[in-house]
Amino acid sequence: MSGPALCTLCGADWRQGAFTSDCVECGGGAMERSCLVCNGACGATSLRCVHDSQDEQVGVWTVNCNFRRR
Numbered sequence: 220m221s222g223p224a225l226c227t228l229c230g231a232d233w234r235q236g237a238f239t240s241d242c243v244e245c246g247g248g249a250m251e252r253s254c255l256v257c258n259g260a261c262g263a264t265s266l267r268c269v270h271d272s273q274d275e276q277v278g279v280w281t282v283n284c285n286f287r288r289r
Contacts, residue, residue, distance in 0.1 A: 233269065
């Protein structure tokens with residue numbers, strides 16, 4: 220991955236670790252955040268889908284919950 224990954228609503232640069240907590244496109248994190256399925260209890264992280272987040276103007280994440288794999 221190269222270049223900036225900018226929020227189209229608030230301008231935060233996700234690749235620099237920036238996000239705005241109340242921005243719906245930022246969705247609560249920069250490029251990764253705690254697992255959205257179990258709120259981080261499994262230790263996995265959810266990864267941002269940059270283009271989908273920008274296109275939909277809402278945080279879009281790839282989720283791989285360790286509890287769902289059991």
